[in-house]
Amino acid sequence: MAAVLWVTAFAVMTGACGGGDSPSPPAAAGVPVRAVRTSDLAAGPAAPASDMPNPYADAPGAEVDGRQLYQSLNCGGCHGGAGGGGIGPPLADAKWIYGGSDANIYASVVQGRPNGMPSYGPMLTGEPVWKLAAYVRTFSEHAGEEGTDE
Amino acid sequence: MEMCGGLVAPAVLTGRVTARAAALLAVALSGCSRGDGTAGSVTEQAARVAAPASVSGIPAARATIMLPPGADSGEWTIAPRDYGSTRYSPLGQITTANVARLRLAWTFSTGVLRGHEAAPIVADGAMYVVTPFPNLLYALDVATGAQRWKYDPGASRASQGVACCDVVNRGAAYAEGRVFFNTLDVHTVAVDARTGKEIWKTKLGEINRGESMTMAPLVADGRVYVGNSGGEFGVRGWIAALDVRTGKVVWRAYHTGPDADVLIGSRFRPFYKADRTKDLGLKTWPAEQWKTGGGAVWGWISYDPELGAIYYGTSNPGVWNPAVRPGDNKWASSIFARDARTGEALWAYQPTPHDQHDYDEVNESLLLDLDIGGQWRSVIVRPGRNGFMYVLDRRTGEVLSAKPYGLVNWATGVDLETGRPTIVPEKETGNRLARNVCPAAPGLKDWQPSAFSPRTGLLYLPHNHLCMDYEGGQAGYIAGTPYVGAQVKMYAGPGGHRGVFSAWDPAGQRSVWEIKEKFPVWSGTVVTAGDVAFYGTMDRWFKAVDARTGKPLWQFQTGSGIIGQPVTYLGPDGRQYVAILSGVGGWAGAAALGILPEVDPYIALGFANAMKDLPDHTPEGGMLYVFALDTAGGPSATAP
Numbered sequence: 056m057a058a059v060l061w062v063t064a065f066a067v068m069t070g071a072c073g074g075g076d077s078p079s080p081p082a083a084a085g086v087p088v089r090a091v092r093t094s095d096l097a098a099g100p101a102a103p104a105s106d107m108p109n110p111y112a113d114a115p116g117a118e119v120d121g122r123q124l125y126q127s128l129n130c131g132g133c134h135g136g137a138g139g140g141g142i143g144p145p146l147a148d149a150k151w152i153y154g155g156s157d158a159n160i161y162a163s164v165v166q167g168r169p170n171g172m173p174s175y176g177p178m179l180t181g182e183p184v185w186k187l188a189a190y191v192r193t194f195s196e197h198a199g200e201e202g203t204d205e
Numbered sequence: 206m207e208m209c210g211g212l213v214a215p216a217v218l219t220g221r222v223t224a225r226a227a228a229l230l231a232v233a234l235s236g237c238s239r240g241d242g243t244a245g246s247v248t249e250q251a252a253r254v255a256a257p258a259s260v261s262g263i264p265a266a267r268a269t270i271m272l273p274p275g276a277d278s279g280e281w282t283i284a285p286r287d288y289g290s291t292r293y294s295p296l297g298q299i300t301t302a303n304v305a306r307l308r309l310a311w312t313f314s315t316g317v318l319r320g321h322e323a324a325p326i327v328a329d330g331a332m333y334v335v336t337p338f339p340n341l342l343y344a345l346d347v348a349t350g351a352q353r354w355k356y357d358p359g360a361s362r363a364s365q366g367v368a369c370c371d372v373v374n375r376g377a378a379y380a381e382g383r384v385f386f387n388t389l390d391v392h393t394v395a396v397d398a399r400t401g402k403e404i405w406k407t408k409l410g411e412i413n414r415g416e417s418m419t420m421a422p423l424v425a426d427g428r429v430y431v432g433n434s435g436g437e438f439g440v441r442g443w444i445a446a447l448d449v450r451t452g453k454v455v456w457r458a459y460h461t462g463p464d465a466d467v468l469i470g471s472r473f474r475p476f477y478k479a480d481r482t483k484d485l486g487l488k489t490w491p492a493e494q495w496k497t498g499g500g501a502v503w504g505w506i507s508y509d510p511e512l513g514a515i516y517y518g519t520s521n522p523g524v525w526n527p528a529v530r531p532g533d534n535k536w537a538s539s540i541f542a543r544d545a546r547t548g549e550a551l552w553a554y555q556p557t558p559h560d561q562h563d564y565d566e567v568n569e570s571l572l573l574d575l576d577i578g579g580q581w582r583s584v585i586v587r588p589g590r591n592g593f594m595y596v597l598d599r600r601t602g603e604v605l606s607a608k609p610y611g612l613v614n615w616a617t618g619v620d621l622e623t624g625r626p627t628i629v630p631e632k633e634t635g636n637r638l639a640r641n642v643c644p645a646a647p648g649l650k651d652w653q654p655s656a657f658s659p660r661t662g663l664l665y666l667p668h669n670h671l672c673m674d675y676e677g678g679q680a681g682y683i684a685g686t687p688y689v690g691a692q693v694k695m696y697a698g699p700g701g702h703r704g705v706f707s708a709w710d711p712a713g714q715r716s717v718w719e720i721k722e723k724f725p726v727w728s729g730t731v732v733t734a735g736d737v738a739f740y741g742t743m744d745r746w747f748k749a750v751d752a753r754t755g756k757p758l759w760q761f762q763t764g765s766g767i768i769g770q771p772v773t774y775l776g777p778d779g780r781q782y783v784a785i786l787s788g789v790g791g792w793a794g795a796a797a798l799g800i801l802p803e804v805d806p807y808i809a810l811g812f813a814n815a816m817k818d819l820p821d822h823t824p825e826g827g828m829l830y831v832f833a834l835d836t837a838g839g840p841s842a843t844a845p
Contacts, residue, residue: 132687139805171366
């Protein structure tokens with residue numbers, strides 16, 4: 056499941072200029088499939104980084120769009136309007152259960168996570184989720200200074 | 206059901222071991238106890254030897270303690286102990302004179318570190334403890350604490366995502382050799398009390414519609430009564446009765462929608478004329494809003510065997526922001542009387558029409574008898590979340606009185622002609638900011654159940670002292686996600702304390718004594734024939750106080766904050782035990798569960814803002830503590 060969605064995400068990135076809301080599976084053929092890594096500990100030889108750049112990182116208004124999505128998708132109902140957490144874990148700290156890269160956040164939103172994070176994949180994938188990820192990351196930008204467990 | 210006249214040899218005494226029989230006889234002699242020996246419930250009535258609560262010298266409040274059939278005075282088989290939800294125990298070994306000698310007898314770790322709100326259940330020599338999610342059920346030996354078995358219902362981890370206010374569970378219920386409880390992922394389960402094997406498991410709802418279950422079932426007359434949670438997820442609330450034997454749904458009533466779904470029919474006779482219109486569950490909502498209108502049943506259910514009726518209340522309407530749902534929003538924040546057998550509504554009453562402050566009406570219904578103007582009336586006493594102490598006629602639903610039992614400023618009173626509150630306009634919410642509304646969203650008292658002593662005629666109230674700022678906002682319904690649309694920020698009420706444990710005279714409608722606590726008193730309470738009341742605090746103290754005066758008598762520091770329900774029982778050794786779960790959490794304890802109110806005051810529906818210092822007083826935990834009187838001058842020990 057993770058691999059399939061990762062392929063989708065990658066396809067969105069490569070096809071971004073075409074408006075990546077509806078990636079076509081054939082375009083993903085041949086793209087290296089990588090699972091989302093959520094651990095700093097790797098067994099065996101060092102594994103390649105799983106980070107993939109956010110294709111909308113530099114898009115104008117990405118975080119503004121992301122903020123709007125954060126509100127309209129009821130994200131704040133669990134994670135707090137300012138990311139302080141609640142039903143779900145805080146986002147305004149440096150702790151990331153499932154990885155803190157944009158790609159990790161993208162995967163968490165689309166796939167859901169087992170302890171209550173709903174899968175938003177049936178509702179949306181691609182551009183809006185990347186923008187949402189860009190916004191979510193802003194909560195924690197200054198949080199690392201508090202000496203959390205990372 | 207009738208009041209106990211002379212001392213009748215209690216049926217419950219037969220066939221007991223000597224020590225136990227002697228202790229039970231002491232119970233019987235200290236008051237009186239009778240069983241009808243057939244299908245009915247065992248009833249108890251404590252002797253009214255107490256110094257009176259009323260000026261006339263005789264308590265003007267009393268209760269017929271209706272135990273489930275088969276339960277004896279030394280057990281605790283359902284979370285409220287008795288059908289009338291008095292949580293009064295006739296055990297009198299532990300008294301105001303000797304409670305200071307209470308010592309730890311044994312402990313048990315549940316292995317779970319979330320809010321432990323459950324009442325330990327005691328029946329047939331075993332204690333049954335259900336944990337917060339993952340809702341493990343443990344059977345323990347009541348005397349030694351030895352683990353007999355553990356049952357894991359395999360609840361879905363995803364259900365944690367639809368639990369508004371921590372993944373709590375309020376306890377199990379025992380009847381006919383079975384233990385019943387609800388799982389967060391919306392199942393009711395029956396487990397064999399002896400073996401721990403699952404007998405049946407019934408799926409009753411869907412987490413993908415935001416439903417969950419947290420309440421303790423009530424078992425009575427061959428049926429298990431349960432309801433859903435999810436008023437913050439736009440659920441459509443319901444109550445259901447399941448067959449004890451099979452787990453099949455006997456009836457289910459919704460609290461919004463057409464009368465046919467609410468089981469409102471020819472027998473429905475609400476007291477207030479305005480409530481007699483057809484299909485109010487539809488007509489008091491805009492368009493389709495009733496489909497996500499809340500009215501869940503996550504609190505307490507009482508049962509009157511004589512009238513064959515159950516009594517309970519429903520949760521807040523969905524969505525929180527009242528601007529989105531003009532109308533009374535029936536039957537959210539309402540009280541129902543239903544025929545226990547068929548589910549037919551007998552009467553209903555809505556204390557908080559068009560709720561604007563999250564004033565659920567799920568609190569306990571104490572079935573008492575009050576002397577009102579020289580006449581004994583069978584009533585329901587309900588410490589309302591909205592701050593008013595409702596006294597209703599049990600048969601008709603008429604509000605006999607409704608006095609505030611703490612700080613209330615959203616309404617000036619309740620009009621007894623119409624049953625409606627007189628609302629203060631500046632405390633109305635909707636699409637505006639209302640400041641300093643008291644009580645705050647968790648109410649003057651939330652789920653934490655009170656207790657009533659027929660000896661003192663007093664009600665013992667663990668409760669909150671919080672106010673809030675509330676501003677409604679946008680909310681879009683997405684199934685399986687929160688549906689709130691309000692920014693709330695809570696803080697301590699005047700004086701700075703956030704909780705109160707008090708004694709209330711339900712006949713005289715006045716507070717008799719009060720103990721201020723740093724944090725909301727989010728635990729339940731029990732009061733005994735020894736005139737001792739027990740409760741716990743979120744800063745880790747388990748306390749015993751004199752039920753007549755409120756004088757602190759004893760306290761014990763537990764590992765984590767207490768939000769559980771104390772119970773007391775008689776061990777096979779004939780000794781009286783007191784048990785409480787420690788483990789902070791719940792809505793009130795969210796701040797201790799790793800969230801960040803310092804960066805975001807509105808989280809945990811605004812509660813965390815009032816609890817920023819909680820992590821300085823308690824870590825998470827999950828431990829059962831059982832106490833008994835120190836007998837031979839030292840802590841009790843078990844031979845290896």
